[in-house]
Amino acid sequence: MLLEVKDLYVAVEGTNILKGLNLEIRRGEVHAIMGPNGSGKSTLAKVLAGHPSYEVTKGEIKYDGKDLLDMDPDERAREGVFMAFQYPVEIPGVSNSQFLRLAYNEKMKHTGGEELDPLEFNDLLKEKAKVVEMDSKFFKRSVNVGFSGGEKKRNEILQMAVLDPTLALLDETDSGLDIDALRVVADGVNQLKSEDNGIILVTHYQRLLDYIVPDFVHVLAAGKIVKEGGKELALELEEKGYDWVKAAGN
Amino acid sequence: MSDSEKELTKMSLQAGKETIYKARFQKSIDQADQPDWLKDLRKKAFEYFTENGFPTIRDEEWKYTDVKELAEVDWSEAPAAADGLSQDLANHFAEIETENRVVFVDGVLSSELTNLNETAEGVRIVSFADAFEDQTFKANLSKIVEPDFNGFTALNTAFIDQGVFINVPKNTKINTPIHLVFIGDNETANFTRILYVGETGSEAEIIEHYTRTGDSKYLTNAVVEIALADNAKLVHTRVQRESHSAFHIVTSNTNLGRTSIYDNTNITFGAKLSRHDVNMSFNKEGGEAWIDGLYLVEDGQHTDTHSRIDHRVKNCNSHQNYKGILDGRSRAVFNGKVFVHENASGTDANQSNKNLLLSNDARVDTKPQLEIFNDDVKCAHGATVGQLEEEELFYLLSRGLNEDLARNLLTYGFAEEIINKIEIPLIKKQLDEAVLNRLHARLEA
Ligand SMILES: Nc1ncnc2c1ncn2[C@@H]1O[C@H](COP(=O)(O)OP(=O)(O)OP(=O)(O)O)[C@@H](O)[C@H]1O
Ligand SMILES: [Mg+2]
Numbered sequence: 001m002l003l004e005v006k007d008l009y010v011a012v013e014g015t016n017i018l019k020g021l022n023l024e025i026r027r028g029e030v031h032a033i034m035g036p037n038g039s040g041k042s043t044l045a046k047v048l049a050g051h052p053s054y055e056v057t058k059g060e061i062k063y064d065g066k067d068l069l070d071m072d073p074d075e076r077a078r079e080g081v082f083m084a085f086q087y088p089v090e091i092p093g094v095s096n097s098q099f100l101r102l103a104y105n106e107k108m109k110h111t112g113g114e115e116l117d118p119l120e121f122n123d124l125l126k127e128k129a130k131v132v133e134m135d136s137k138f139f140k141r142s143v144n145v146g147f148s149g150g151e152k153k154r155n156e157i158l159q160m161a162v163l164d165p166t167l168a169l170l171d172e173t174d175s176g177l178d179i180d181a182l183r184v185v186a187d188g189v190n191q192l193k194s195e196d197n198g199i200i201l202v203t204h205y206q207r208l209l210d211y212i213v214p215d216f217v218h219v220l221a222a223g224k225i226v227k228e229g230g231k232e233l234a235l236e237l238e239e240k241g242y243d244w245v246k247a248a249g250n
Numbered sequence: 251m252s253d254s255e256k257e258l259t260k261m262s263l264q265a266g267k268e269t270i271y272k273a274r275f276q277k278s279i280d281q282a283d284q285p286d287w288l289k290d291l292r293k294k295a296f297e298y299f300t301e302n303g304f305p306t307i308r309d310e311e312w313k314y315t316d317v318k319e320l321a322e323v324d325w326s327e328a329p330a331a332a333d334g335l336s337q338d339l340a341n342h343f344a345e346i347e348t349e350n351r352v353v354f355v356d357g358v359l360s361s362e363l364t365n366l367n368e369t370a371e372g373v374r375i376v377s378f379a380d381a382f383e384d385q386t387f388k389a390n391l392s393k394i395v396e397p398d399f400n401g402f403t404a405l406n407t408a409f410i411d412q413g414v415f416i417n418v419p420k421n422t423k424i425n426t427p428i429h430l431v432f433i434g435d436n437e438t439a440n441f442t443r444i445l446y447v448g449e450t451g452s453e454a455e456i457i458e459h460y461t462r463t464g465d466s467k468y469l470t471n472a473v474v475e476i477a478l479a480d481n482a483k484l485v486h487t488r489v490q491r492e493s494h495s496a497f498h499i500v501t502s503n504t505n506l507g508r509t510s511i512y513d514n515t516n517i518t519f520g521a522k523l524s525r526h527d528v529n530m531s532f533n534k535e536g537g538e539a540w541i542d543g544l545y546l547v548e549d550g551q552h553t554d555t556h557s558r559i560d561h562r563v564k565n566c567n568s569h570q571n572y573k574g575i576l577d578g579r580s581r582a583v584f585n586g587k588v589f590v591h592e593n594a595s596g597t598d599a600n601q602s603n604k605n606l607l608l609s610n611d612a613r614v615d616t617k618p619q620l621e622i623f624n625d626d627v628k629c630a631h632g633a634t635v636g637q638l639e640e641e642e643l644f645y646l647l648s649r650g651l652n653e654d655l656a657r658n659l660l661t662y663g664f665a666e667e668i669i670n671k672i673e674i675p676l677i678k679k680q681l682d683e684a685v686l687n688r689l690h691a692r693l694e695a
Binding site: 049050051052072073074076077078082083085088089090091092093094098099100102103106107110142159163 | 640641642644645646647648649650651652653655656659660662663664665666667
């Protein structure tokens with residue numbers, strides 16, 4: 001089992017957001033998480049990534065057999081957890097390539113791989129950028145600064161390509177992408193998908209799931225998984241909306 | 251305080267300085283092989299100093315920066331000409347050596363280390379001793395500083411001896427940046443001086459670079475005067491990396507002619523106490539100036555920038571962007587004045603001072619000040635004091651950077667827009683490293 005979330009309760013600033021969430025993911029699987037606005041999807045992703053504002057009040061999370069909650073966010077990342085942010089953060093004054101090389105080398109140091117100097121890394125970056133068809137002019141620019149919404153999302157997947165995660169959480173990576181970009185990004189994710197990693201896609205739209213076909217679909221409402229199924233569930237949701245599953249959860 | 255008490259403090263302070271500097275001044279002026287006009291200027295300056303002394307915190311312009319400690323040190327010995335370099339100093343010099351340089355060691359111009367290879371015709375880069383008969387030198391020296399002497403500029407003027415005069419003639423562009431290097435290892439008071447005169451249409455770049463290894467306690471009291479004629483352009487970078495026990499007090503005054511351009515960047519990393527007065531005046535229409543800075547201080551360092559930009563005429567643009575990074579118990583003062591005079595319509599002036607506090611014990615006093623006496627102007631100013639953004643930090647952590655590295659990288663990112671203005675690779679690289687290697691994170695740019 002790659003990820004086991006058991007009876008997870010999470011609070012932010014004193015308010016309970018996740019209330020008894022369970023989730024299991026094996027290597028090689030793609031899981032979609034859907035659900036209404038404010039239901040706690042990003043909260044789940046951030047808790048998995050280790051955001052300090054989210055307090056786990058109950059439950060446990062095992063990642064590859066280890067206690068994930070025991071690890072600092074940077075340690076989780078070096079161990080292969082990656083979250084593509086719903087709202088990627090701008091880092092003024094730090095170039096994309098400088099940032100990515102540091103992140104890459106930190107991971108290599110941790111896993112015993114080979115660290116790269118700026119020139120070597122640039123070659124790797126060019127290679128990886130092909131996955132999301134990203135122009136090399138973005139390498140020198142400050143991380144996400146002045147990027148359009150879609151470019152930011154693409155940049156998240158570029159980071160995923162470079163860091164080659166074992167567990168990838170893509171939080172609404174499809175929002176803000178135009179139709180062509182959506183296809184490019186989805187193709188990219190499909191290329192990065194393997195028998196060794198697991199992917200969680202948080203999305204509101206069936207359209208993404210046409211490109212990246214999930215093995216399981218989970219519906220999150222009011223802090224709990226209220227319905228689970230195969231890829232057909234997404235189609236059903238598209239048709240009927242969330243009211244019928246929400247009702248099921250209460 | 252009563253008047254008699256005031257009188258008493260004043261007297262005791264003055265008595266102190268007189269004994270400290272009077273003999274040195276007398277000796278220096280007696281021995282100087284200088285023309286009378288210069289000696290007269292120096293005497294006048296010393297009189298001012300004798301009368302007024304160093305500024306105190308009772309002086310509005312100096313209320314956050316107390317120079318009492320340096321005022322009391324006995325630096326009565328004049329620095330001696332260096333007799334070769336110590337091994338440490340030689341090693342340090344090797345790290346910063348550039349091809350076109352003027353080098354001062356402990357305040358004294360070193361002809362041995364100086365190396366000039368400027369080939370553009372008519373460019374003069376000479377020691378003051380070789381400039382006394384020069385009409386341009388005479389016409390400009392002390393002209394910008396003098397009317398508004400303070401204790402430091404007066405004392406510097408009183409000790410005018412060691413200095414460099416740069417004169418770039420009409421429509422001439424220098425080929426290589428001129429690197430003015432101030433190093434040393436003695437504990438002395440250094441009164442160095444730079445006079446730059448750029449004639450009509452001239453173009454140049456100078457780097458004013460103070461750097462030391464070790465922890466010696468000394469005073470750098472410098473004055474930089476810059477006169478740019480019409481259409482002249484100067485890129486002026488100051489890098490201050492004095493020892494952390496040193497005192498560094500510098501005034502730079504610049505006058506701009508018609509459509510001339512002045513691009514000034516001030517980097518402050520060193521000194522226990524530093525103060526930079528940067529004054530700039532638009533005297534003819536159409537000039538444009540950038541006065542930018544980065545101060546990065548830690549432990550008990552104190553740094554103070556007082557700027558004053560005078561828009562005296564129409565259609566000039568000034569841009570001021572100062573950034574500060576403070577760690578430990580350090581303290582920074584920023585006071586930026588922009589005066590838009592009555593007939594300076596069409597002025598565009600902006601000023602910003604942003605500070606990043608890395609510790610709870612650091613402190614900033616920032617005061618951007620606009621005084622506008624004309625309606626047809628575009629002016630903006632702002633100041634902020636903040637900490638690293640938690641969301642930015644988490645973003646970097648979530649990509650596997652450890653916390654030290656992430657904090658350093660964000661700090662670097664904050665400073666980058668100023669550091670990146672510096673085009674000389676050697677210096678840019680040193681600054682990159684200095685910022686990134688704080689907290690001893692392992693990293694190369
Ligand atoms: N830092 C925070 N402070 C206060 N409330 C928060 C915070 N973060 C999340 N919440 C609240 O938690 C709830 C769940 O938010 P979350 O972002 O997880 O929703 P979501 O399912 O991702 O929604 P969306 O589909 O709109 O992205 C929301 O009501 C939100 O307002
Ligand atoms: Mg969300």
